Amino acid sequence: MEGVSGQSSQNSFDKSRVLDVKPLRTLVPVFPNPPRAPPFVCSSPFGPFPSGFTPFYPFSMAGNQTEDEQGTPAAAVPLRSYGPSQMRAANGDTGSSMDGSRDLHFGDATTGGKKRATRQANVSQKKARKGGAPAEIRHPDIKNIVALPQPQREDGNREIVNFLMIKFDAVRRRLSQLEDSNEASTGLIKRADLKAGKTLMTVGFRTNSRKRVGAVPGVEIGDIFYFRMEMCVLGLHAQSMGGIDYMSVKDESGEEPLAVGIVSSGGYDDNVEDQDVLIYTGQGGGNYSGKGKQPGEASDQKLERGNLALERSARRQNQIRVIRGIRDLVNPAIKIYVYDGLYTIQDSWIDKAKSGVSTFKYKLVRIPGQPSAFAIWQSILKWKEGLSARAGLILPDLSSGAEILPVSLVNDIDDEKGPSYFTYMRAIKYTKSYNLGDSSYGCNCVTACAAGDPNCSCIRKNGGDYPYTANGVLVSRKPLVYECGPSCPCYANCKNKVSQSGLKARLEVFKTRDRGWGLRAWDPIRSGSFICEYAGEVIDKEKYDRDGSENNYIFDTSRAYDKSFKWNCDPPLVGDPITGDLNEDYNIPIPIIVNAKDSGNVARFMNHSCSPNVFWQPVVYEHNGEYYIHIALYAVRHIPPMTELTFDYGISQSENRRKRCFCGSPNCKGYFG
Numbered sequence: 001m002e003g004v005s006g007q008s009s010q011n012s013f014d015k016s017r018v019l020d021v022k023p024l025r026t027l028v029p030v031f032p033n034p035p036r037a038p039p040f041v042c043s044s045p046f047g048p049f050p051s052g053f054t055p056f057y058p059f060s061m062a063g064n065q066t067e068d069e070q071g072t073p074a075a076a077v078p079l080r081s082y083g084p085s086q087m088r089a090a091n092g093d094t095g096s097s098m099d100g101s102r103d104l105h106f107g108d109a110t111t112g113g114k115k116r117a118t119r120q121a122n123v124s125q126k127k128a129r130k131g132g133a134p135a136e137i138r139h140p141d142i143k144n145i146v147a148l149p150q151p152q153r154e155d156g157n158r159e160i161v162n163f164l165m166i167k168f169d170a171v172r173r174r175l176s177q178l179e180d181s182n183e184a185s186t187g188l189i190k191r192a193d194l195k196a197g198k199t200l201m202t203v204g205f206r207t208n209s210r211k212r213v214g215a216v217p218g219v220e221i222g223d224i225f226y227f228r229m230e231m232c233v234l235g236l237h238a239q240s241m242g243g244i245d246y247m248s249v250k251d252e253s254g255e256e257p258l259a260v261g262i263v264s265s266g267g268y269d270d271n272v273e274d275q276d277v278l279i280y281t282g283q284g285g286g287n288y289s290g291k292g293k294q295p296g297e298a299s300d301q302k303l304e305r306g307n308l309a310l311e312r313s314a315r316r317q318n319q320i321r322v323i324r325g326i327r328d329l330v331n332p333a334i335k336i337y338v339y340d341g342l343y344t345i346q347d348s349w350i351d352k353a354k355s356g357v358s359t360f361k362y363k364l365v366r367i368p369g370q371p372s373a374f375a376i377w378q379s380i381l382k383w384k385e386g387l388s389a390r391a392g393l394i395l396p397d398l399s400s401g402a403e404i405l406p407v408s409l410v411n412d413i414d415d416e417k418g419p420s421y422f423t424y425m426r427a428i429k430y431t432k433s434y435n436l437g438d439s440s441y442g443c444n445c446v447t448a449c450a451a452g453d454p455n456c457s458c459i460r461k462n463g464g465d466y467p468y469t470a471n472g473v474l475v476s477r478k479p480l481v482y483e484c485g486p487s488c489p490c491y492a493n494c495k496n497k498v499s500q501s502g503l504k505a506r507l508e509v510f511k512t513r514d515r516g517w518g519l520r521a522w523d524p525i526r527s528g529s530f531i532c533e534y535a536g537e538v539i540d541k542e543k544y545d546r547d548g549s550e551n552n553y554i555f556d557t558s559r560a561y562d563k564s565f566k567w568n569c570d571p572p573l574v575g576d577p578i579t580g581d582l583n584e585d586y587n588i589p590i591p592i593i594v595n596a597k598d599s600g601n602v603a604r605f606m607n608h609s610c611s612p613n614v615f616w617q618p619v620v621y622e623h624n625g626e627y628y629i630h631i632a633l634y635a636v637r638h639i640p641p642m643t644e645l646t647f648d649y650g651i652s653q654s655e656n657r658r659k660r661c662f663c664g665s666p667n668c669k670g671y672f673g
Contacts, residue, residue, distance in 0.1 A: 140199050141572035147204025156207030159666075161218035161234055165637050166567060167205055168233055169527040172196040173476070174569035174576075176469045181452030197229030197240070199573055208235025211247040213260050214319045214342060222373040224524050224640045225323075225337040228263070236339060237261050237323060244283055244306030245321075257309035258318060262364075265325025265335060275366075275375040278322060278343065282307040282360030285353070300358040307360050314345040314362070322364060324374050329384065330505070330523050338377065338640075341370040376642050380522045384506075398509055399424050399601070404502040407602055408522075411511040419509070419517050423599040426502070428630055429537045442488035442622050449484060449496045458484050458496055472498045473528035474634050476568040477617055479587030481632075485622035498530050499619050499632040505531065509605045514662055518644050519605045525639040531614060534603040534631040536596030544593050545654075551597050553604045555631060557618070558591035559650030559673075567615065567636065586618050592629060603633060608672045609646035611665035613639050616647060649673050 147153070152160055175192035200206060208216050216236050231237040239245050245261040264280055285301035301307060313320060319342040328334040347363035382388040392412030399407045402424050409418055443449060443458040451466035453459060459466055461482040468474055472495060474481070484496045493501075505523040512518045525531065534555050541558070563585065571578050596604035606614065619632045633647060649672045652658060658671045 139575050140203055141575055144572040144578065145203045145570075148207065153204060153206055154208070154210040156216070156218035156235065158218045158220070160207050162637065164200070164205060164207060164233055165230065166527070167570075167573075168196055168200055168230055169637070170476075170567065170569040171199060171573050172227070173469060173473060173528060174574050176473075177451070177465060177475045178574070180466060180470050193227040193229050194240075197227070197233055200233050203573070206233050206235065210235075211238070211260065213247075213258065214321075216321070219339060221339055221341040221371045222376070222640050222643075223339045224638050225339075226334065226526060226638065228337070231323065231337065236321065237263060239263075242283070242306065244309060246306060246309035256312050257305070258316065259306065259309040259313040259320050260318075261321035261323065262310075263323045263325060263337065265337070266327075275378055277366070278324075278364045280310075280362045280364055281353075282310065282362070285357050285359055298355050298357045301360050303360070310345065310360070310362050311348065314348050317344050319344060319367065320364065322366075326374075326377055328524065329381070336524055338373055340366070340373045342367045373640075376640075380641055383522070392511075394418055399426075402426055403601075405506050407503075408506075408508040409510075410508055413511045413513060416511060419605070422597070422604070424601060425535050425599050426601055427533060427535050428594060428628070429535075429599070430628055431538065442485050443490060445484075445488070445490040445494075448491045448494045458482055458488070466496070468495055468498050469528075470495065472504075472530065473526060474498075474530070474617065475528070477584045477586075477615070479585070479618075480629075481617055481619045483619055483621040487622055487625070497621075499533060499630060500621070503532060503602075504529060507532070507602050509602060512607070512644070515607050517605045518607050519602055520642055520644050521639065522641055524641055525635045525645075527635050527637045529635045531633045531635060531645065532601060532603050534594055534596070534616065534633060535599075535601040536594040536604065537599060539593050539595050541591055541593055544595075551595065553596040553600060554673075555594040555596070555616075556591070556650065556652065557586070557588050557593070557631075559652050561648055561650045562610075565615070565648075588618055588629060592618075592631070594631060606633070607644065607646050607663075608649040608661065609663040609665055610648070610661060610668045610672070611663070612646045612648050613637060613643070614645050614647040 148160070156164075172192045175195055176190075179190050179192055207218065216234070219234055219236050225231050225236075228237065228240050232240055237245050243263045243265070244259060246257045246259045248255055249258045262280060264278060282301050283306045284304075285299055303311060322340045322343045324338045324340050325335050326338055328336050343364040343366050345362050346365045349361050350358050351361045353359045379388070383390050390408065390410060392410045393408060394411055394417060395409040397403075397406035398409045403426065411417070443456050445453070445456050445458075449456050449458060449466070451459075451470070454464075462478065465475070467476075467478065467481045467483075483499060484490055484494050488494070490496075505521040505525050507519060507521050510518055510520060521531075536553070536555070544554070544556075566584060568584055569576075613636050614633050615636050617632050617634055619630045620627055621630070622628075639645065646663065651669070651671070652673055657673055659673045661668055661670055661672050
């Protein structure tokens with residue numbers, strides 16, 4: 001390895017093709033300000049802005065106020081009563097966020113993410129000229145919002161991070177739902193993620209706002225994000241578009257920039273194949289890829305801003321947070337950001353890009369002893385492509401073809417060859433239907449149900465809103481979610497049949513160390529995504545109460561569940577009126593007990609947790625003229641690959657049926673069932 005000092009090693013790079021190679025520290029920083037010009041100013045996209053600067057959409061909102069200007073409103077309504085937690089000590093220096101220009105694209109979890117923002121704006125203007133009505137722009141109801149306390153905004157913990165991740169996606173889903181309803185009449189760019197992030201940060205729902213070097217409190221290695229704005233809200237990466245995040249530090253020699261984090265998302269000629277080494281290309285330089293611009297527009301990168309900060313970090317050898325952008329294998333149009341931990345810069349040089357311009361290269365090496373993150377993604381890719389065998393594999397498909405995706409059975413803990421015998425079935429089995437007091441049998445849509453269609457009876461049953469976003473994500477928990485059934489004339493691939501279309505992620509039943517068999521996924525699972533149905537045979541409560549035998553595969557809707565769990569969007573955050581009860585409790589006419597001991601699906605292997613990452617939702621649809629309730633399981637938050645899937649089993653009224661809990665959660669109740 002060739003270090004910053006220029007010493008060679010066995011793993012040194014061939015630099016014979018590099019012209020005028022010079023160590024970065026010998027280059028003079030370039031600051032293009034003309035004489036007597038004001039100093040260079042870098043503002044966060046969320047303000048405050050210097051005199052003469054105006055924010056642009058989507059960061060501009062009418063009636064914005066700073067946190068200091070808002071104050072505490074009289075008779076404010078707390079947002080679902082979030083309790084403060086014990087704070088950790090500060091571990092970083094305060095510094096201003098400096099803007100970077102690397103990876104200037106809008107490719108976060110959206111289709112066509114590589115289109116330029118200017119091109120999208122032109123298309124929007126053309127649509128508007130053709131008569132398309134603008135979408136309704138909703139603003140947060142500031143007077144009914146209470147922000148996080150200032151200490152929690154400056155320094156977070158895991159509880160706050162999880163709270164904000166759920167809060168961000170709840171707002172984004174609701175805004176996406178509104179956008180989907182207005183899709184036919186709007187020409188505006190659909191970026192609910194940007195508006196959600198702007199809203200939360202404006203009203204004080206953010207954490208780790210204090211800049212720091214090293215780990216960010218509450219953010220764990222391996223955490224995944226579908227939008228850059230999520231990382232901004234959590235303080236992991238302050239740049240909403242720039243790839244290099246840095247801060248100013250002062251010492252006896254003066255003030256200089258220092259890099260604290262980078263995002264490697266494939267926009268440059270980065271070498272990202274090695275799981276512990278990243279060759280990172282600096283920012284700027286115009287035509288870095290040799291595509292999409294005229295030859296005259298190409299320019300060399302300059303040792304300024306983010307590039308200068310990386311060079312200073314190479315000297316100081318400070319820790320740098322690395323976030324890797326990875327294409328989703330299930331949906332390649334989506335890019336997922338994976339926090340891969342802390343790295344240090346071991347080498348730097350100047351290279352020639354494919355377009356012929358000079359670019360800065362930085363060799364970052366992962367600090368040993370950290371949990372695996374990017375390495376897990378690489379292993380899964382090799383399993384899927386057949387390049388390596390899954391260790392401990394017992395069966396390639398436990399469902400024997402019943403599921404549209406194979407379900408692996410794995411044990412790399414001991415010699416047990418598998419769970420006890422059961423019959424695999426995909427859906428719940430009823431011996432009788434439930435009368436829900438509705439004589440209508442589905443919708444009257446000819447092709448597919450469309451969001452915002454007032455004539456769709458299935459949408460009317462859901463309170464007038466489509467229950468899912470356009471990509472099949474559940475918007476909110478409801479007493480009952482109504483889906484289109486087989487008798488509906490709409491297409492089989494109707495977006496209101498999410499829970500009936502089978503598995504969306506590749507699942508694996510695996511042996512745990514202390515809780516028997518468990519369930520996890522090879523693929524990342526997005527917050528609100530459908531995972532599977534809880535399949536089994538519905539039995540009478542009287543029969544279950546009389547049966548005193550041990551059964552670990554019972555799902556009972558009559559148990560007591562955590563009522564403090566809140567997942568839906570708070571109406572004030574999107575300008576919705578506060579109407580009725582915000583309670584998210586379910587409304588099931590008759591208690592349902594599902595027995596999955598002798599017959600069931602992968603859900604029977606999902607263990608209990610007092611802090612689960614999966615929740616259940618009753619879903620209703622009609623079949624052969626009768627309505628049936630199904631228990632569908634959805635993701636509470638983004639779930640990284642190979643993370644165990646758990647849900648809350650609830651607590652039985654009978655103490656004799658309760659079992660000791662081994663979930664290990666900080667909020668563990670000690671027992672369940």
